[in-house]
Amino acid sequence: MQQIIKSDNIIEDIEKAVRSINYDKLYLLTDQNTVINCYPLIEKSRIIQEAVNISIPADDTNKTVENLCKVWRVLTEKGATRHSLLINLGGGMVTDLGGFAAATFKRGIKYINIPTTLLGAVDAAVGGKTGINFEGYKNEIGSFYPADYVIISTDFFHSLGHKGILSGYAEMIKHALIHSEADLQEILSFPLNDIDYSRLNELVFRSVGIKREIVEKDPFEKNIRKALNLGHTTAHAFESFAISKSSPILHGYAVAWGIIVELYLSHRLCGFPKDKLQETVRFIQQNYGAFDITCDNYEQLYEITGHDKKNQGGIINFTLLSDTGTVQIDQTADKELFFEALDFYRDSVGL
């Protein structure tokens, strides 16, 4: 399984990880943002200086087969062998696409993820899911192929801005909810308006540890890995709906709002305690504000969930909780209850 490094000295930790791997040639993948904002933090490393650089356009719309081919092509043209090593420096887009390139170049080479966003660190970089978007579908093409190392440093997160931090933090709320009450209390009491980055690094590492523990039990998402889908059925519907209105929302925000809906379903279907529901909802409402929907949008949102790849034959699948740390996978809600949960969401966020 992959090694996850909580780094206090990014250059030293990269060099240690790279040196521990037996490789012939090193390649570094960045996107047009990370090459400007993140590369300078590691460029003093001799090892990094010797790497062949590959850079692709930034953001999720560029997680395409064309950019995948670009990475494959540079690896081929610059003499990469099956013993070469790839470092992915970037957010989820770079670690997903770069991971998939590594998974498939000469049937698989080793790679290291250095997530440069909080969302990337707690979500995409860990757990071995790699892939690209295809024909308008997210992560339609990909494979399970874990990085050898994931090196996490909050040095990269300083430039993210408040929204970037919040987007990643939503996945940390999710991890805490599925793991334990103690984790939840820690996450809900962290002051997001005045961030202590060293404390954040602790929380991130803890959060990633929860994800790794689950992935190790079920790497190919046959059962318990579905715990990580808490909040996500609704989040994907919100994201698709927002795209259809030409005003896309950040994934982490969608997850936060999705958690409100799905904790309500958890309460109604699995007896999730009301006080914990209210406490979490309050934290989300205070920090994430509201995603604007009316009851006229409910039918469309319900329709969208039917296209989610986790749902088959018109039944909507949810991962719910009966308590903090007690996951109930493969739960289903009918249309009426889903609409009731959307009502609850609107009330909670003041719509």
Next chain:
Amino acid sequence: MQQIIKSDNIIEDIEKAVRSINYDKLYLLTDQNTVINCYPLIEKSRIIQEAVNISIPADDTNKTVENLCKVWRVLTEKGATRHSLLINLGGGMVTDLGGFAAATFKRGIKYINIPTTLLGAVDAAVGGKTGINFEGYKNEIGSFYPADYVIISTDFFHSLGHKGILSGYAEMIKHALIHSEADLQEILSFPLNDIDYSRLNELVFRSVGIKREIVEKDPFEKNIRKALNLGHTTAHAFESFAISKSSPILHGYAVAWGIIVELYLSHRLCGFPKDKLQETVRFIQQNYGAFDITCDNYEQLYEITGHDKKNQGGIINFTLLSDTGTVQIDQTADKELFFEALDFYRDSVGL
């Protein structure tokens, strides 16, 4: 591990395999040849009739990223889910590309290989290596992802012609050599000029069993799977050389001639018995004729081996034998000895 079916009733065996898999939608990949020559042998099956058909251009030059995208696109457009099933009906080109499409569509769906060439049956269809060519390099992109079933029927081989049979048979000689003297004797005594297809089916199944046994021990080719490379370092050099002269040769023929060179190296470096060397060489010479090289070509052939992905830093890596069934991986020969082996090859085939 994958199940390998020796089929005496192809429709019945396909239906049995398909029914044993829990899937929602079925897809059938063919190429422009197999859709004409092989599909008619299975089209009476109700299950096959219900499959969504995908057809791509034939032959190895079409094992491209463009045709891979075509398969991905049809799967996407025709509503394939992660629970869908793909059947690959074709030679190595179709099973390699289709296997890779299955490996990567929604991070992996189940698939069945039905090899329609002898070479495909004894080589590409079994063992989980999937892939496409890229930027002029064979199998540059791919993954290890075994089919759930490989269904082998000689019904498809009747239309192959003598050269098609011989091309596949070379891999069977290789499997026999690396497995046992008894297997070798059986293979060398089979009358290739008057083929008993039912007996051939037995030999093919036995041969595939040898490959499977090795692959199971070492699926990712870290050590003993290299046994399957016997003859192939030289074969790849012969193939590349032939392409450079614009007169490509069949892979299996190249393997047969490569076995002559590498059994000689086995004799010189590992003490492979001279009588077994001569017996095998005679069989190959009688059935495969000669690939025309002169001593003026030796330097170029030596150069080409340096580009093989199994070779690093100028050292040529061979898999050799100290006896039938006794494999010596990671053997190396210097230029002088390689030239001596090429001399032996030319003498053996009467050049």
